[in-house]
Amino acid sequence: MLRLNVLVASVALVIGSPAVAETPLTVVIVTAQSTELERGISLTGEIVARNSLSVSFPSGGRVESVEVREGDVVEAGAVLARITAxxxxxxxxxxxxxxxxxxxxxxxxxxxxxxxxxxxxxxxxxxxxxxxxxxxxxxxxxxxxxxxxxxxxxxxxxxDTVVTAPEAATVTARYAEPGQVVGAVEPVVELALGGAVDAVFDVPENLMTSTNQIEHVRMFPLERPSQLFAGAVREVSPLVDPTTGTVAVKVSVDDKPNGIEYGDAVRGSTTESVGEAVVLPYSAMSASAQGPAVWVVDPKTMRVSLAQITVDRFETGNILVADGIEEGALVVSAGAQLLYPGRLVRTEAGTNE
CATH class of the missing domain: 1.10.287 (Helix Hairpins)
Incomplete structure (x- = not known):
């Protein structure tokens, strides 16, 4: 009888006791921030004359002499080549x-x-x-x-057995040699007229169709990477090269650096905006059966829920989220391994809440 009384008293004590409060889990919380996404594009091109002229004989014949070589600067009227007359x-x-x-x-x-x-x-x-x-x-x-x-x-x-320079120019190519038989209008010499130059880049067709309009390009000669200069896109060919699948893009070089010559290889780079994404630290990334996810904190209740995300790309220490998280959302960036849906959390003093 005494034992029964003790048991009843114990049950009454348990039932009458107040509920034990849930202890919040201490985590690090960050605020999701939106940033503009940029894509870098880098290609190798070549310096060419903006205005060029292919010099040829009106009628064919055997080349008797070629008076110039690549790089020669000639005056108007200078003899370039002769055929047997x-x-x-x-x-x-x-x-x-x-x-x-x-x-x-x-x-x-x-x-x-x-x-x-x-x-x-x-x-x-x-x-x-x-x-x-x-x-x-x-x-x-x-x-x-x-x-x-x-x-x-x-x-x-x-x-017509003698071809001359129509104006002051620079010889950029020599196609014929003495003794060679050339046909009518077959190029013998290539001239660069004036001093203006362009950088020509062969851009893959798929990049052209997926790229927004680009206006400015940063460049440097491959042999002198420290010699930086800039240019603006001047002309985009309407035709695709069927052999390479590329489109020729001409970039004007209005302020030509010293030492830049025709035919020099240059590296051109630019960036383009491809939209916006939310930036989160890499440590915030979790996963569910459906794929990548993050733990989101309700600022009113301080309880968490798992949100599915679409990752645009990974950067050093960060992930760029294309969809699933809005700017300003509170996201757990550390301590997520102990979380479950509805878990109460708190943040330590000094963390980004």
């Missing part, structure tokens, strides 16, 4: 002889016409004879005009 010289001599003969024949026809006019005035010849002389004069004048045209063509053909 034996046939053109022979044609010119024949054309000159033709003009001389046609001139003599025309002069003789004029003399005959004047004589027929004089005889006709005295009645010593007929109108038919006089008209025949006039017809012959017109024929001879036509022959002379054709001979002169042939002479002009022969002189032009001889001139």
């Amino acid at each position: 034996i046939q053109q010289e022979q044609a010119l001599r024949a054309a000159r002889a033709g003009v001389s003969t046609a001139t003599a024949d025309r002069d003789q026809a004029l003399e005959d016409l004047r004589r027929q006019d004089a005889l006709l005035e005295r009645g010593a010849t007929t109108r038919v004879s006089r008209d025949n002389a006039a017809d012959q004069t017109r024929v001879k004048e036509g022959v002379l005009a054709q001979a002169r045209a042939d002479l002009d063509l022969a002189e032009k053909a001889l001139e």
Whole structure:
């Protein structure tokens, strides 16, 4: 009987006692902050003349001489190359002889016409004879005009055996050598006109379609990485190279650094904005059966819940969250291993709450 009384008393004591308060778990809490996302793009390109000219012969032939080399600076009218001109010289001599003969024949026809006019005035010849002389004069004048045209063509053909610089320029390429047979309009020399230069980059097509419009590019020569300069995108080719799958992008170099030459390889880089993301310390990342997640604290109750997130990318010490967390949310960054949904937490003094 005594034992029963003790048991009843013990039960009554337990039932009548107040509930034991839940002890908050001490964690480190950070505030989610939004940041603008940037993507870096870096490619290798080449310095080229903004205005260039491919010099060629109007007609084909065997190259007799090339007077310039790459890097030479030439003045307007400077001889660049010659082709063998034996046939053109022979044609010119024949054309000159033709003009001389046609001139003599025309002069003789004029003399005959004047004589027929004089005889006709005295009645010593007929109108038919006089008209025949006039017809012959017109024929001879036509022959002379054709001979002169042939002479002009022969002189032009001889001139075309020599190519000259149309203006002051720099030789950027030499395509032909003495003895080589070249066709009509086949490039022999490449000239850079003026001093303006561009940097040309072959940009992958998929990068062009996924990239926002880029205006400025930072560059440096591969051989001199410390020599930095900048440029602006001047032209984007509308065509895709079918062999490489790239698009040619020209970047103007308006303030060309000393030592930059045509053909120099340069490295160009730029950044573009690709939206915004929430930045959290890497230690805040947890996981669930559905994938990456973080523990979010309700500021009113200080209880946690697991929120699924979409990670944009990882950076040193941080994760960039594309979706699942809003800016300003309270996220547990340390101590998450002891958490469960609804767990009461508190933060130590001095932590970012």
